[in-house]
Amino acid sequence: MNIEVTDLRKRFGRVTAVDGLTFTARAGAVTAFLGPNGAGKTTTMRILLGLVAPTSGTATIGGRAYRDLPRPTRTVGAVLDAAGFHPSHTARDHLRVYAAMGGHPDARVAELLDRAGLTTAADRPTRGYSTGMRRRLALATALLGDPAVLVLDEPGNGLDPDGVVWLRETLRDLAARGRTVLVSSHVLGEVDRLADEVAVIREGRLAAAGPATGDLEELYLSTGRETRR
Incomplete structure (x- = not known):
């Protein structure tokens, strides 16, 4: 199930945030x-998830806008930030609430707590969680519906080295199982180890796209040099 962004534009007043983007x-x-x-990047992802209306163009998932998906959380899992947890809820409480809302089996809760490495902290209030633990819980929430597509905005922020390896292995495994994974990041060294393909955006426009081969840092920096010409 592909993500298709086609001639996407978004203006906020006089500011053009996305300008004819296609990938x-x-x-x-x-x-x-x-x-x-x-x-x-974040504006594009928010348009894809139906949180922001585009000025023109389309962003679709399997050929459909997010609002037209019959069971959105079974199709798309998203992480745009890691702050949306009730401070008094435990991780187990949080996942159970979202499982019930999405119509997902309660058995997924224990499974994903284990997968995220949160089992021992599952019954602690999330207000005491570190940034890395919040990131793990956010991804576990996104995976509740076993979605075909993942949309992740800086999911590695705040992860320690063990967490970075866990995230990489999790996303690589999901892609190997046929999932679509779109992930933004500023950590080029980790992206180089994670990504199969790359889309680089500058000033709202596509600057480069293709297989993530060769020197990714040089590719990224070269798009900046081209933009400044």
Whole structure:
């Protein structure tokens, strides 16, 4: 189930955040979505998830807009930030609430707590969680519906080295099972080890796209040099 972004534009008043953007994130691959701060990555992801209306163009999942998906959380899992937890809820409480809301089996809760390495902390209030633990819980929440597509905005922020390896292995495994994974990141060294394909955006426009081969840092920096010309 591919993600297709086609001639996408978004203006906020006089500011153009996304400007004619077109790229594909295909099933069975991890696609790294790269660009400097303010390039339009998060806006693009929010449009894809139906949180922001585009000015023009489309962003679809399996050929459908997010709002037209019959069971959204069974199709798409998303992490845009790791702050959306009730401070008094435990991780187990949080996952049970979201499982019930999405119509997912309660058995997924224990399974994902274990997968995220949170079993021993599952019954502690999330207000005491570190940033890395919150990131793990956010990804576990996104995986509740066993979705075909994952959309992740900086999921590695705050993870310790063990967490970075866990995230990489988790996403690589999901892609190997045919999932579509679109992930933004500023950590080029980790992206180089994670991604199959890359889309680089600068000033709201596509600067480069293709297989994540060769020197990814040089590819990224070269798009900046081209933009400044």
